[in-house]
Amino acid sequence: MIIKNVTVIDGTGSAPRPGTDVTIADGHFTDLRPTTAPAPGSHADDQVLDGRGGYLVPGLWESHTHLTGHAMAVPETERVAHLRGQLDDYLKAGITSVCDLGGSVAYGRQAREAVRPGTAATLFYAGPCFTGPEGWPLQIHGDRTMALETGSAEDARRTVRELLGQVDFVKCIFDGKDGERLPLAALEVIVAEAHAVGKNVLAHVATGTDVRDAIRAGVDCIEHSFVPQDAADLAEAERIAALMAEAGTLFCPTVVTWEQLGHNGDRAHLDRLVADRVITAEEAAEIAARPAYGKPFPHHPADESRIRFDYAMRALPLFRDAGVKLVAGSDIALTMPTPTSALLRELQLFAQAGLDSSEIIAAATSRAAEKIGKHDTVGTVTVGAVADAVLLDADPLTDIAHLIDPQHHRAVISAGLLAHH
Incomplete structure (x- = not known):
């Protein structure tokens, strides 16, 4: 061609x-x-x-989603076909690569094997994420095929060695809420073991302390913007941006996650999405009729999510100016018509935060590939x-x-x- x-x-x-x-x-x-x-x-x-x-x-990337996790709500006999259909939908939207950050290894592998080249987006997957004992996300679904409870460095070393040959990268839940965080020593072992075989480690965080510890442990990308100590003060973001830039740590803020969780149930927000041409009026009506619309989301209260969203939108230019490599990923599609539209909204939010188009294109292509260690071959x-x-x-x-x-x-x-x- x-x-x-x-x-x-x-x-x-x-x-x-x-x-x-x-x-x-x-x-x-x-x-x-x-x-x-x-x-x-x-x-x-x-x-x-x-x-x-x-x-x-370059083809766009969805660098943070949970296809295999959400597929568990589909009847078992239909799951692979469902995942195949989702990957086809991504490709139709110009999204040629999708990163699954926590779910079943078996379904990730079967979904990828079901796709012929050029017919659907390419799937990269982490398999089950590492979390602390009874840590997030086990409180919401309890499915042990999607998360590996890890209470010590010894547990981490044994388990990650078993996993590394089956996955494209590793995801850790390093979330400081309620003492459920994966032990720092375990995270350090996971990073060392993964890097020894050339695979990257991504860390889900909640607080600035989580971010700082994860950077020092050597993770390759921070997933999610953090809960600020003071929502009115960007100094914490400036300090964290400097640490990320110095370490070369990538940052996937998933601002569309916090926008959705913070405004779930707010019809004025759906009207804004219609005005921004993200969704249609008909899609807004469908979203508002969903059983989960307006219901509290476990682990992430709406008021806290609004703080995370507002703070991240103000802080993104600081991270860019510090030289941090930003990456685009959406995580959820709670108040979006489809997962594809959530990723496209993330790009739109990057623009609204003041990032230029060249930066946004890199965030959704080459940097997404770099995040999982594939930048030499794709993106x-x-x-x-x-x-x-x-x-x-x-x-x-x-x-x-x-x-x-x-x-x-x-x-x-x-x-x-x-x-x-």
């Missing part, structure tokens, strides 16, 4: 490359060169896409990378809506195959 005369936005933050021919072979980008130069090894029977007036960006439009991409009909650097609105998608390419056109 050759995409001719397109502007390439490669996902690394580099300047756009207008007038470029992009060659794809064997599922990878094999050449990028000016349109005036002949592509090496091209053939008359190559599939050609006319990229004139278009913009080629960019560069020679040698897996050919996942979205061809847009308008410049996403001038308006992020051109990226998140599927109406602007001319084509979606997955593993070098034209998935949607």
